[in-house]
Amino acid sequence: MAQTAVLAELTDKQIQFGIKSAYPFRRFLQRYEKSGQITIWYPWYYVSVSVKMDTYLKKGMVYNDLVAVDCLRPVKERVSSYPVSSAQSIADGKILTSKIDETGAKEEAVDLIKGIVLSRNKLLKDYEIQAQACKLFYLKTFVVELKNRPRNEWIYIDEHFEAASKLQLRPEVLSYIQN
Amino acid sequence: MDEVTIGTWAWFWLVFFIVGTLGIGFYAMTKTKTDEDFAVARKSYGPYILILALASTIASGSTFMGIPGLAYDKGFPALWYPAIYPIGIYIGLILSVRLIKRAGDNFRSNSLPEFLGQRFDSDFLRVGFALLSLLLIYYVTAQVVAAATAFEVMLGVDYRLGVIVTVIVIGIYITIGGSHADILTDAFQGGLMLLIAILITVLFFLGTGTEGGGAAGINEAIAAQDASITWDNYFSPGDPIFGSLWLVILMFIAHLPFAMNPHIGNKAFALKDSAQLRKFLILAIPIGSILGFAVLGGLHARAVIGPELRPDAAIPALFVELFPPALAGFLGIAILSAIISTADGLFVSIAVIFSNDLYRKTFSKKIHPNKSQKEIEKTALNISRVATVITVFAAMWLAWNPPDFLAVLLWIGVGGIMSGAAGPLVIGSIWRRSTKAGAISSFLVGVISYAAMWLVIGWQNPFGAAGVCVLLASAVMVVVSLFTKPMPEEKLNEIFSPVRK
Numbered sequence: 001m002a003q004t005a006v007l008a009e010l011t012d013k014q015i016q017f018g019i020k021s022a023y024p025f026r027r028f029l030q031r032y033e034k035s036g037q038i039t040i041w042y043p044w045y046y047v048s049v050s051v052k053m054d055t056y057l058k059k060g061m062v063y064n065d066l067v068a069v070d071c072l073r074p075v076k077e078r079v080s081s082y083p084v085s086s087a088q089s090i091a092d093g094k095i096l097t098s099k100i101d102e103t104g105a106k107e108e109a110v111d112l113i114k115g116i117v118l119s120r121n122k123l124l125k126d127y128e129i130q131a132q133a134c135k136l137f138y139l140k141t142f143v144v145e146l147k148n149r150p151r152n153e154w155i156y157i158d159e160h161f162e163a164a165s166k167l168q169l170r171p172e173v174l175s176y177i178q179n
Numbered sequence: 180m181d182e183v184t185i186g187t188w189a190w191f192w193l194v195f196f197i198v199g200t201l202g203i204g205f206y207a208m209t210k211t212k213t214d215e216d217f218a219v220a221r222k223s224y225g226p227y228i229l230i231l232a233l234a235s236t237i238a239s240g241s242t243f244m245g246i247p248g249l250a251y252d253k254g255f256p257a258l259w260y261p262a263i264y265p266i267g268i269y270i271g272l273i274l275s276v277r278l279i280k281r282a283g284d285n286f287r288s289n290s291l292p293e294f295l296g297q298r299f300d301s302d303f304l305r306v307g308f309a310l311l312s313l314l315l316i317y318y319v320t321a322q323v324v325a326a327a328t329a330f331e332v333m334l335g336v337d338y339r340l341g342v343i344v345t346v347i348v349i350g351i352y353i354t355i356g357g358s359h360a361d362i363l364t365d366a367f368q369g370g371l372m373l374l375i376a377i378l379i380t381v382l383f384f385l386g387t388g389t390e391g392g393g394a395a396g397i398n399e400a401i402a403a404q405d406a407s408i409t410w411d412n413y414f415s416p417g418d419p420i421f422g423s424l425w426l427v428i429l430m431f432i433a434h435l436p437f438a439m440n441p442h443i444g445n446k447a448f449a450l451k452d453s454a455q456l457r458k459f460l461i462l463a464i465p466i467g468s469i470l471g472f473a474v475l476g477g478l479h480a481r482a483v484i485g486p487e488l489r490p491d492a493a494i495p496a497l498f499v500e501l502f503p504p505a506l507a508g509f510l511g512i513a514i515l516s517a518i519i520s521t522a523d524g525l526f527v528s529i530a531v532i533f534s535n536d537l538y539r540k541t542f543s544k545k546i547h548p549n550k551s552q553k554e555i556e557k558t559a560l561n562i563s564r565v566a567t568v569i570t571v572f573a574a575m576w577l578a579w580n581p582p583d584f585l586a587v588l589l590w591i592g593v594g595g596i597m598s599g600a601a602g603p604l605v606i607g608s609i610w611r612r613s614t615k616a617g618a619i620s621s622f623l624v625g626v627i628s629y630a631a632m633w634l635v636i637g638w639q640n641p642f643g644a645a646g647v648c649v650l651l652a653s654a655v656m657v658v659v660s661l662f663t664k665p666m667p668e669e670k671l672n673e674i675f676s677p678v679r680k
Binding site: 071072073074075169170 | 560672675676677678679680
C-alpha cells in the first residue's frame with residue numbers, strides 16, 4: 001500500500017535556492033520571480049535488499065541495504081532510511097502515476113547494490129544479493145511558477161532528494177502539469 | 180655514538196608508514212562492527228574523512244615531485260602551472276560530471292568507456308576509449324618512478340631497488356580489502372598530504388634557509404644563480420612549456436578534460452546522490468588548489484640548494500636540507516602516500532578496463548556465449564585480478580630507467596587520453612547536437628594528432644601538445660556534428676532528461 005512522506009512546506013529560501021541552481025548565470029536584478037506553486041506527489045519505490053558475501057579475508061557477511069527507485073525516471077539512489085510517513089492526504093496536489101511495478105523496482109535496486117559491492121571489495125569471492133520488501137511512497141515536491149516565463153522554464157524542487165532543475169529537464173513532470 | 184642519519188630515519192618512517200597503513204587496513208578489515216561496514220562503509224564517516232580520501236586520489240607523485248621539479252628547473256614562470264591547472268580541471272569537471280553521473284546512473288555504466296559507448300551507441304568508441312585508457316600505465320609508471328626517486332634521495336638506496344620496494348609496497352597495499360580500509364587509509368594519507376602542502380607553502384613565504392628571508396629572499400637567491408628565472412620573468416622565452424602566454428593558454432585548455440581520466444571521472448559514479456555531488460565539486464576546488472601550492476617547494480629547493488639536483492628530487496632534497504633527519508624522513512612519507520594512494524586508484528581503473536569494458540561488455544558475448552550472467556561476472560572478477568598483476572610488472576619494467584622529467588612521463592599517457600576524450604566526453608556531455616560521426620572523428624583526430632606531435636614533430640611540451648590536440652579534436656567534433664545527421668530526439672532525451680516508457 002502506498003504511503004506519503006511527511007515533509008515541510010516549501011520556504012522562500014528553498015525557492016530562491018532552486019531558482020539560483022536552475023539559472024546560475026542570471027545576475028541578481030534579473031533573477032526570475034515566483035508567481036505561484038503547484039504541489040506534486042512524486043512516487044518512489046523503497047526496496048530493502050539483503051546482501052550475503054564472502055571475501056578472501058572474511059566469510060559469511062550478511063547485511064541489509066535500502067534503495068529508492070524513481071518510478072518515472074530510470075534513476076535509483078541508495079538511502080539510509082525510509083521517509084517518515086503518515087496518512088497525510090494527497091488531495092492537495094497532482095499525483096504522478098508510477099511507470100514501473102514492484103518487480104522492476106526490485107531488479108533495479110539489486111543491480112545498484114551489486115555494482116557497489118563489486119566495485120568496493122577487491123577480494124570478493126562470492127556474493128548473493130536479493131530484494132526483500134518493496135514499499136511505494138509518494139514524496140511531496142513542488143513546481144515553482146515563474147513570472148512571465150513559459151512552463152518549461154519553471155522550477156521543479158524535490159527537497160527530499162535535494163534536487164532543483166528547470167522543468168524542461170524533468171519532462172515527466174512537465175507533461176503532467178500540461179495535461 | 181654516530182649521529183643517526185636521514186637514511187636511517189627515512190627507513191624508520193618507511194617501516195612506520197607501511198606498518199601503520201597496513202595496520203589501519205587490517206584493523207579496519209577485521210574489526211568492523213557489521214558486515215555492512217565492511218562491504219560499503221555507509222554510515223561511518225562524516226564529510227571531512229571523505230574529503231581527505233578524495234584529496235589523496237587527486238594528489239599524485241607529480242604533485243610533490245614532477246611539478247615542483249619543473250619549477251625547480253624553470254623558476255618562477257612555472258608558477259603558471261598551479262595558477263592554471265586547478266581552474267582548468269574543475270571547470271571541465273563541473274561542465275561534464277553532472278551529465279556523466281546522471282546518464283551513467285541511468286545506463287548503469289561502470290566506467291567512462293562504457294558511458295561513452297552508450298552515449299553515442301558505439302562499440303567502437305567504447306573499445307577505442309578503453310584501449311586508449313591503457314595509456315594510464317604511464318601514469319602508474321610515473322608513480323613508481325616518483326617513489327623510487329624519493330627512496331634514492333632520502334634513503335640512499337639504489338634507484339632500481341627503490342622501484343622493486345615500491346612495487347612490493349603497492350602490491351601489498353592493493354590487497355587490502357573492504358571499504359573501511361579503503362577510506363581510512365586514503366584519508367590518513369590525504370591528511371598527511373594536505374599538511375605537507377600547507378607546510379611547503381608556509382616555508383616558502385618565510386623563505387626558510389635563505390639569507391633575506393621571505394619569498395623575496397628566495398627570489399634573490401634564485402637571481403644569484405640565473406636572472407632569467409626570477410619573479411620578474413612572467414615567461415621563459417624559448418622554453419617549450421612556459422615560453423609565452425600562448426603556451427600557458429594551451430596548458431589551460433589541456434587541463435579542461437583532465438577530469439575525464441578514468442580514475443578521476445569514476446569518482447562521480449561512486450557518489451551516492453546529487454547532493455553529495457555538489458559538495459564534491461565545491462570542496463574539490465580548494466583542496467586541489469592547496470595541493471597545487473607544493474610547486475613552491477621546487478622554487479625553494481632551487482634557492483636553497485642550487486641547480487645541481489635532478490629536478491624531480493627537489494622536494495625530497497629540500498626536506499633533507501631544511502629539517503632535522505627525523506622530521507625530513509617523516510615528510511618523505513607524505514610523498515609516498517600521494518604516490519601509493521593514486522597508484523591504487525589507477526590499478527583499479529586499469530582492472531576495470533580489462534574486466535568490464537573489454538571482457539564483460541565486448542568480448543564475453545563472443546567467447547563465452549553460453550555462460551550465465553553470474554559466471555561471466557565471476558570470470559570478469561578473475562580477469563581484473565590478473566590485469567592488476569600484469570599492470571604492476573609492466574609499470575616496473577617501464578620505470579626501470581628513470582626519465583628526465585616525471586611530469587613529462589605522466590603526460591605521455593594523460594595527454595593522449597585527454598586528446599581523445601575532449602570531443603566525445605566533454606563536448607558530448609554538454610552539447611545535445613553532438614553526433615556519433617562527430618564523436619568518432621574527434622576521437623580519432625585527437626589520438627592520432629597527439630601521437631603525431633610526440634612521434635613525428637617531437638614537440639617537448641606535453642601540455643602544449645595536448646592543448647593543441649584538444650582544440651583540434653573539439654573543432655572536429657563541432658564541425659562534423661553540424662554536417663552529419665543529428666541523433667534521434669528520443670535517444671537524446673534518454674541521456675539528458677530520461678523518462679521511463
